Amino acid sequence: MGTLIRSQNDVWVRAEDASAIGALRRTAVALAGRRGFGEEDVGRVAVAVSEAASNLVKHAVEGIMLIRPHPELDTAVEVLAVDRGPGMGDVARALRDGYSTTGTLGIGLGGITRMASGYEVHSIPGRGTVLGMYFVAHDSPHPASLASGVTRPIGVESVCGDAFVIAETGDTMTAMLCDGLGHGGAAAQASQQAARIFAEHAETDPTPVALLERIHRGLNHTRGGAVAVARVDRAAGKASFAGLGNVSAWIVHQDGRQGMVSVPGIAGHQARTLRQYEYTVPPHGVVVLHSDGLSERWDITTYPGLVTRLPSVIAATLLRDAGTRRDDACVVALRPGV
Template sequence: MGALIRSQRDTWIRAEDASAIGALRRAAVTLAEIRGFNEEDTGRVAVAVSEAASNLVKHATEGFMLIRPHPELDSAVEVLAIDRGPGMRDVSRALRDGYSTAGTLGIGLGGIARMASGYEVHSIPGRGTVLGMYFVAQGAPRPPSRVSGLTRPIGEETVCGDAFVVTEEGGTTTVMLCDGLGHGPAAAQAAQEAVRLFLRHADLAPVTVLERIHTGLGHTRGGAVAVARVDGAAGTVSFAGLGNVSAWIVHNDGRQGMISVPGIAGHKARTLRQYEYAVPPHSVVLLHSDGLTERWDITSYPGLVMRLPSVVAGTLLREAGTRRDDACVVAVRPGA
């Protein structure tokens, strides 16, 4: 088995008053120190996170920040800032040093760009901005930035009943997403059992992996499960789904849905099937639970599919996520 990415317990921190700035900076510094960053590298993280948090507090209508180990590289720190707010009409102008206007989230973006090891911004005027950035210690490798996933529990729950796991082998990426039935600890237990079963059988064909998960979830409340294998060299995705997990091949001009059969993994299912799809160049393979509605239109987000997978996932979580259910979204950019 190649590189492994698991769902983490993503802790989203609201950034709506000044007290959040210090809390976010301390969280980022602590994580950087744990990851072995030296004083200079840790300082870069502290400055960039403080600037991003300050912008959220000053200008966002609703702002959140996520600070976590980078899902593709344990030694890196990933930061995602998401807001509903004024947005920016000209991101390139906002990235110039010294640019400042009270109507945008542009203050400090030039400095953030210099401090981060990698970053991308996607902004829509009147709707908001998503800033994704990551940090690595000087001389350390950078993450490939081919895949990212986000989870968010319903309301004030502390556990999420949705989970995902990813394996990477060369240019092939295999993703499993499970939406445990309902929410809370019992749903989370079902989803984590699906992760465990996936890891046991990940080398098999997607439909066979799905069959093993379906059989193995019988002692849990079950859930909706999808398995997708993206072959970057061949430009294809093999997909098998059971239940209400949405799966898409997304490109600048629209999206193509992938077929999931009705049922509940662990309890009832029709004959499971695997489908093969072509993945056009410059596309993203996207999976999400029904914690996101399907009423999103990729053409409403110009340029989004070319951004970091974390920015793609974060934008759709903001735009289509519902607070009435756990939510999970995974974005994969095929790699050769």
Template structure:
């Protein structure tokens, strides 16, 4: 299958002190250079990332930033990659986002570019902010400044505490007709858990065309030589909106719409532990809903009422907001958000 999206080597940076601004700027420009960006394009990335980091240092609480490549297919069908920047905080939020995005609006002490200039430098952007809860900003930069195709799926993983590797992982095949998503939580944390999840992603990459239960059976067999993992698979038929789902262990999955959410059933068990008989369940997903899957590194108690308007935003912003507000630092965490329709 084509269109594989998966966990990468995601490195989170705390952006709470002034010294972090230069570090994230360098990380972003180095990545842009590695992706073939020219001097002018790299400068756009540097200024926008510096401004975003400055805002986190000056105005935010618990500011974090993630910088990573974002693969996509260009207009000619050739593979390309954007620089994806995610900035999140638990700060005061933005009461009037429209005003903050106007020309000439700036906050004292920053580079003077302001939020509007920062997002105009990006090839694509999305912002979600709730006063008193904080802000999530997603920016994509391409070498030619053309917006990448709008993403229908995004995922994030974050290791426990100060660990360097995450034992949770996600993967998704996304095509115009079908999307197949997997979230895996390797038992424990650290390298043994990460190896179990990497093994699961490799199996998914080779056999993602299978229905959920046969795919879980492959995963169960492959993970017997590892520590084992909780795993769940969702298969979405975009034309009908039907979702076929099967899971083992504590992977939470939901069909989320503006007015609420519906939980998907995952049975007890561990892939690699010779689990009980597997079972597939089928659900109907409304056209403008999302499928959200996450490991138990996120609390399942989040409430859609606490996130007004969130489902209208990009999958990256949805996943980042949930990781920020429902994630715990006491465990590895992984969350995936998938739009049912474009």
């Protein structure tokens, strides 16, 4: 049995005033305790999260933070700190202890990253910064950092109608994203049903189109939705894809992106003949799936170095810049080459 990575009920917390710092620290400490962290490791998490949240409050534009169990490893904690500016022109310089800047995460960035078990930063002047970091207890394994995703519900909803699951087996990664029709509880019911079906059959169904067909049949008593299934063979550098409805799928590299083709319809209700397409994934390429809660008008060439970052940092950056508040949103990133 391989590894299953599932979407969570991601709760993004605004970090725009000092009261958020303590709340974020307490959330991180409680989660680390539930993950089995000892006192010293919990202390590392508390200090790093407090410092990152403080910098968002002091220096960020629209700073938000996500604290959650690491999607690839249930003994680890993941933290994403995201803002819309002012960004940093020289991240390496900002990582040096004692360096001070008015840019987001400039003060204390070196200390923050030193306390984390792993981290990556992507920053563009004028557009903002995304810091992704994870924490593991002393002598615990580290996550593979091959695949991740993030979700965000529409407006003030507490439940996201989009969901994803990623199955990893050997050199193969298979991802499913479902955008439940509409939003709220009924949309979430459809997407969670798709996730259950996928998780049960990801290892036994031979192809993405077979999985898609099974999900299509299994959503007939729900509101339905748009569904995409992508399977990446890391050793061969190949991707197989089958989609139904309005889920965007891309093979992304530093010089641009290639779209993958879905057929029109609504999973669970109406569909033309389902089809599967084969693609080549270039070295250092990334497979990205996202719901229509994100605009397709993002240009990877305007994000220098982003395709080399952690999948969670890629997903969070695209959610920040292409996401719309008028719909639930979900982004999945698979990084087959390491």
